[in-house]
Amino acid sequence: MNFTNFGRYILLLKSVFRRPEKLKIYLKEIAKQMDYVGVGSLGLIAIISTFIGAVMTLQIAFQLVSDFIPKTIIGSVNRDSSILELSPTISAIVLAGKIGSAISSEIGSMRVTEQIDALEIMGINAPGYLILPKIISGITMVPMLVIISMFLSISGGYLGGSLSGAVTPAEYLQGITTDFNPYTIVVALVKAFVFGFIITSVPAYEGFYVRGGALEVSQASTRAVVISCISILVCDYLVTQLLL
Amino acid sequence: MIEVKDIYKSFSGNDVLKGISGKFEEGVTNLIIGGSGSGKTTLLKCMVGLHQPDSGSVLYDGRDFTPMTYEQRIEVRKEIGMLFQGSALFDSMTVEDNIMFPLNMFTDQTRKEKLERVNFCLERVNLAGKNKLFPAELSGGMKKRVGIARAISMNPKYLFCDEPNSGLDPKTSIVIDELIQELTEEFKTTTIVVTHDMNSVMGIGDYILFLHEGKKFWEGSNKEIAHTDIKELNDFVFASRFMKAAKDKF
Secondary structure (H helix, E strand, O other), rough: OOHHHHHHHHHHHHHHHHOOOOHHHHHHHHHHHHHHHHHHHHHHHHHHHHHHHHHHHHHHHHHHOOOOOOOHHHHHOOOOHHHHHHHHHHHHHHHHHHHHHHHHHHHHEEEEEEEEHHHHOOOOOOOHHHHHHHEEEEEEEEHHHHHHHHHHHHHHHHHHHHHHHHHHOOHHHHHHHHOOOHHHHHHHHHHHHHHHHHHHHHHHHHOOOOOOOOOHHHHHHHHHHHHHHHHHHHHHHHHHHOOO | OOOEEEEEEEOEEEEEEEEEEEEOOOOEEEEEEEEOOOOOOHHHHHHHHOOOEEEEEEOOOEEEEOOOOOHHHHHHHHHHHHHHHHHHOOOOHHHHHHHHHHHHOOOOOOOHHHHHHHHHHHHOOOOOOOOOOHHHHOOOHHHHHHHHHHOOOOOEEEEEEEOOOOOOHHOOOOOOOHHHHHHHHOOOOOEEEEEEEHHHHHHHHHEEEEEEEOOOEEEEEEOOOOHOOHHHHHHHHHHHHHHHHOOOOO
């Protein structure tokens, strides 16, 4: 995203946050988007988180070969890695692929078929009507998905450890309850909020300014996912640097 | 009435409109005609505010639209209905929801009142009972008619139609033309149709503005168009053998 695009992105966001024409319609649209972003992504996030948790346990156990390190550390490392990094970042990158491409294609198709022009001619703030519900659903549902992902990732670690015998259930449970710092949850939720904003606003921007036809819509969709993923990783670093 | 005064518009140094002026009266069907790339769609988009002209003004019953703020433009846009070239129906909504959409956004009518209005609009375009169909289930002509129904749902003072006949068979084109003309006369709208369909020109062109290479070359009615000696206009209107033969009979 060069400076011109960044400027246009900021101007688009300014239009997005204009006063809604009719709150009731926007609320209906927000509920629809929350269902799509939240409920629609639950299955995918659940599968990914559970397996990542299980694999993490096995890999940590594989690397802890010293007898001087208690096996309870496997639970602690898995817990902190899941909460601080894996659940927010991996979930966000997966969601950028699933939701980001869908948002970009949907808005891009509306642009090339003049549906956005039709909204503007009617006197409707097209960025507000199309993008605001998506951003609100992103910043509310992504943190919720991340909370579920944390729980499932830690549970996946428990399952993986128990089934493989890499760590006993008692050791794992002791590990995840020892020296727990609740602040890590705050950091993860801040990340999830920022990522939710990126996942919805960047693809919406790419779709909104598409010119051309089907080819350009698909190119915008690809660009949206790439830029979202890079932005997520950059913001991940910045938030971690600021909050830890 | 809509008046355009000395409209200039260029894209990346390429002059598309070069000082277009014209008056479009209410209750008559006004046509903007011209070949591909003549600037007719750009002029239409400047008139409705989808493009900002480089200079010149667009007056809606004396109200200058071009310098208006976003909020002021919304008030004018509530009086505008527009039929797009590709109909621009919202894919995710049924026919009923498409037509009801502007009513939901800008009126406080009850659901029953809005449904009555939707049914009236659908009856008016001969699509009664098609409420629950989705745009993907409609033919090209039906989409155009739903587009017209949506455009008139808010009782607009100004109706814009961008190439309403494109992609339609000749018989359906005539149905759409006649519908536009009937609605214009019935609701006394200021109707502006951008077209290069000669049936429309000869059939409903109460006032015609001919554009060529971004300039106004001619204005008049369909009755006068056959008797001009402007080469560019004759080359455009009477390009086909059939139209040449028809001209000889005028």
